[in-house]
Amino acid sequence: MIRTVKTEEITKTIKEMCIEANHYLSKDMDKAMKDAVKKEESPLGKQILNQLQENLQIAGDDTIPICQDTGMAVIFVEVGQDVHVEGGDLEAAINEGVRQGYVEGFLRKSVVSDPIIRENTKDNTPAIIHYSIVSGDKIKITVAPKGFGSENMSRVFMLKPADGIEGVKNAILTAVKDAGPNACPPMVVGVGVGGTFEKCAIMAKHALTRNMEERSPIPYVKELEEEMLEKINNLGIGPGGLGGRMTALAVNIETYPTHIAGLPVGINICCHVNRHIVRTI
Amino acid sequence: MDKYINAPFSSEDVKDLKSGDYVYITGTIYTARDAAHKRMYEALEQGEKLPLDMENNVIYYMGPSPAREGRPIGSAGPTTASRMDKYAPSLLDLGLKGMIGKGKRSQAVSDAIVRNQAVYFAAVGGAGALLSKCIKKSEVIAYDDLGTEAIRKLEVENFPVIVVIDSQGNNLYETAIQDYQR
Numbered sequence: 001m002i003r004t005v006k007t008e009e010i011t012k013t014i015k016e017m018c019i020e021a022n023h024y025l026s027k028d029m030d031k032a033m034k035d036a037v038k039k040e041e042s043p044l045g046k047q048i049l050n051q052l053q054e055n056l057q058i059a060g061d062d063t064i065p066i067c068q069d070t071g072m073a074v075i076f077v078e079v080g081q082d083v084h085v086e087g088g089d090l091e092a093a094i095n096e097g098v099r100q101g102y103v104e105g106f107l108r109k110s111v112v113s114d115p116i117i118r119e120n121t122k123d124n125t126p127a128i129i130h131y132s133i134v135s136g137d138k139i140k141i142t143v144a145p146k147g148f149g150s151e152n153m154s155r156v157f158m159l160k161p162a163d164g165i166e167g168v169k170n171a172i173l174t175a176v177k178d179a180g181p182n183a184c185p186p187m188v189v190g191v192g193v194g195g196t197f198e199k200c201a202i203m204a205k206h207a208l209t210r211n212m213e214e215r216s217p218i219p220y221v222k223e224l225e226e227e228m229l230e231k232i233n234n235l236g237i238g239p240g241g242l243g244g245r246m247t248a249l250a251v252n253i254e255t256y257p258t259h260i261a262g263l264p265v266g267i268n269i270c271c272h273v274n275r276h277i278v279r280t281i
Numbered sequence: 282m283d284k285y286i287n288a289p290f291s292s293e294d295v296k297d298l299k300s301g302d303y304v305y306i307t308g309t310i311y312t313a314r315d316a317a318h319k320r321m322y323e324a325l326e327q328g329e330k331l332p333l334d335m336e337n338n339v340i341y342y343m344g345p346s347p348a349r350e351g352r353p354i355g356s357a358g359p360t361t362a363s364r365m366d367k368y369a370p371s372l373l374d375l376g377l378k379g380m381i382g383k384g385k386r387s388q389a390v391s392d393a394i395v396r397n398q399a400v401y402f403a404a405v406g407g408a409g410a411l412l413s414k415c416i417k418k419s420e421v422i423a424y425d426d427l428g429t430e431a432i433r434k435l436e437v438e439n440f441p442v443i444v445v446i447d448s449q450g451n452n453l454y455e456t457a458i459q460d461y462q463r
Contacts, residue, residue, distance in 0.1 A: 041461070042457075042460070042461060044303075044443075044457070048405050051405050051408055051411060051441075052405065052407065052408055054408075054411050055405075055407070055408040055409070055410050055411035055412075056410075058410040058411055058414065059356075059410040062410070063349065064346075064349075064355060064356050064409070064410040064413055065346045065355065065356040065409060065410065066356070066407065066409065066410060067356060067358055067406075067407045067408075067409045068343065068344065068345050068346045068355065068356035068357055068358050068409040068429075069344075069358075069360070069409075070346055070356075106346060106347045106348070106349050106355055107346055107347075108344065108345070108346040108347070108355070108356070108429050109428060109429065110344075110429070118316070120427075120428050120429075122428065147407075149360065149361045149383070149384070149406065152361065180384070180385060180454065180458075181383060181384045181385060181403070181406075181454055182361050182363065182383070182384035182385060184383065184406035184407045234462065234463040235458070235462065236457075236458040236459065236460065236461035236462035236463070237458055238457070238458070238461055240383070240403065240405055240406060240443075241383075241384070241403075241454055241458075242403070242443060242453060242454070242457050243453075243456075243457030243458050243459075243460050243461050244457075244461050245461060271406065271407050272407055273407045
């Protein structure tokens with residue numbers, strides 16, 4: 001059976017999600033931030049984390065975006081193969097939702113139309129959209145507005161097979177050390193291992209949208225996530241990069257088959273305003 | 282140590298600010314980020330006058346989200362300072378006394394801070410809603426066409442910052458991490 005979804009509904013959903021994501025952290029992120037206050041050993045670090053708690057409270061109560069960088073709208077769209085989209089172009093409907101959300105929601109317009117000419121598009125479009133076709137008759141949408149303080153500190157390493165798991169560990173630590181205070185720690189570290197050049201980067205981005213309480217279902221990857229979180233939190237960078245224990249809240253790693261000659265590793269760093277919300281139409 | 286300072290301020294005032302101090306700024310500061318810095322830099326190269334006098338002033342690297350009705354400004358936290366490193370030494374040499382941002386600075390900026398007896402503060406990144414409460418007035422004074430990147434004059438009250446690089450060149454990012462490294 002084919003199910004029909006109207007583009008209007010997609011637009012309305014995306015609009016609401018852009019506004020919600022920029023004012024309220026998802027429950028899992030909110031909990032992670034509260035836990036961080038308890039775990040932090042540095043007095044200044046604790047003070048900063050408490051300020052961030054206060055910031056979240058004000059953002060929600062007074063409808064002020066959590067961070068002024070309300071991001072470039074990154075959207076994962078999983079379209080069920082039994083869905084028929086009616087009422088025009090799907091991509092146009094998504095971008096219209098972003099436009100309405102950013103304009104009507106008093107969110108910052110941070111997108112320029114050309115990377116060199118750099119004229120602001122004034123409505124934060126276009127979004128970065130990652131589509132996948134899945135089974136079923138639903139559309140699952142994940143909206144993850146991404147700030148660029150941390151985006152700029154992200155990396156892709158094309159390692160050699162001989163570099164192995166130690167190479168992956170070094171790559172992650174190098175990226176986090178270089179990011180330091182620039183990426184607004186405590187950060188969330190998304191990692192993609194395997195695939196191709198672009199696949200590892202998209203996996204790293206997608207890994208940031210994972211529920212903070214979930215670990216990888218693959219045993220060695222789960223161990224790697226836990227080991228890397230501990231190593232990162234031993235770097236001493238801390239909240240705001242001003243020293244402390246809470247440098248990262250989670251390390252989320254996704255893997256994919258790769259070529260006999262390669263070991264691509266993508267590391268996408270996100271600040272503590274790791275915005276990700278999901279809705280299914 | 283907690284300190285209170287009025288902006289604009291002089292080299293004399295800056296001497297008392299030490300790396301690691303928690304400082305509350307009250308007074309007038311200005312915003313400028315990437316595009317405004319590029320434009321100011323080009324103006325200087327052309328021998329033109331800058332839209333704001335650098336002498337004793339403070340620049341906040343910040344591009345706010347739009348203000349809702351009845352409010353002076355939207356979310357207003359710091360942006361990454363290193364993107365302004367190319368331009369900052371020239372502005373410091375013209376008398377700029379303070380910069381507020383987040384993240385590391387280049388050696389050239391650190392040298393210019395010491396040379397001109399200035400200071401680099403960090404505000405807490407990602408605390409834009411909280412920081413907006415300390416901004417009482419905001420007015421675009423130049424480059425209006427740049428939208429969020431326009432130069433704004435802000436009136437701030439007890440705006441909380443931390444001294445990262447002081448006028449002696451001490452850098453909190455380098456020293457603080459050592460205390461918690463394992």
